[in-house]
Amino acid sequence: MIRVLIADDHPVVRQGLRTFLDLQGDLDVVGEAADGAEAVALVETLAPDVLLLDLKMPVLDGLGALLLLGERGLSPRVLVLTSVSDREDVAPAIRAGAAGFLYKDIEPAALVHAIRAVHGGQVLLAPEAAEAMLSLSGPFPATPEDRRVASLTEREREVLALIASGRSNREIARRLTVAEKTVKTHVSNVLMKLGVQDRTQAALYAVRNGLA
Known part of the structure; x- marks a missing residue:
């Protein structure tokens, strides 16, 4: 429930x-x-x-x-x-x-x-x-060449794109055929590398930088 x-x-x-x-x-x-x-x-x-x-x-x-x-x-x-x-x-x-x-x-x-x-x-x-x-000029950079984007691995970019599409950790795990625990690790790494606090900010970052 x-x-x-x-x-x-x-x-x-x-x-x-x-x-x-x-x-x-x-x-x-x-x-x-x-x-x-x-x-x-x-x-x-x-x-x-x-x-x-x-x-x-x-x-x-x-x-x-x-x-x-x-x-x-x-x-x-x-x-x-x-x-x-x-x-x-x-x-x-x-x-x-x-x-x-x-x-x-x-x-x-x-x-x-x-x-x-x-x-x-x-x-x-x-x-x-x-x-x-x-439409806001928020704290996120507007170009995909930003160093934080470049620091993401290919798998982390995949996870970020799926976060931006509204997928839960469980759904991402099924999509990528990995354990949910692995997805949680990737999500934590993405948040840390992008310097954002949560999935909402990560999703917005992805949309603004053409990663979604």
Whole structure:
């Protein structure tokens, strides 16, 4: 079962999400939070696998909750689910640790798929969110000739490309016909060589440098 925590300041939204998600055989809604501070507190006590997080909430907003989760060493897979369409909100959320960024007009079945995907280690961005990220002049170099790219082995480049395509470690292992433990080693090496903190940043690096 995938344990899901819903954080949204609208009771109707929380109830609608809970009702639908509870119909899925592999999803278990373990709690609801009405603001970011409550969400962080419930993550500490309930240890959900996936946190569905709205951005605009009272007391502590979604970005503040993401930053606080990081400060406290809490690491649920966070899937931002928001009605806010401001492109400037995307990058801070991703850089603060969100594994996905979607909008509330998403189809219900697609949301279920997204929860399963981020739980499995994938990075998932709505097309508008991905475009916003790639249009920014972020900390990643823009040319494939960068020394960090050159330091990657051929196999590490393969792993990076598969990370960028949203594959989990298990799926990469099957694709490359290697042990999952070997994939984890490759992923660690890729993150270290590129100087990025997580799979999300690695995926964005790959896209920006033409490696995906």
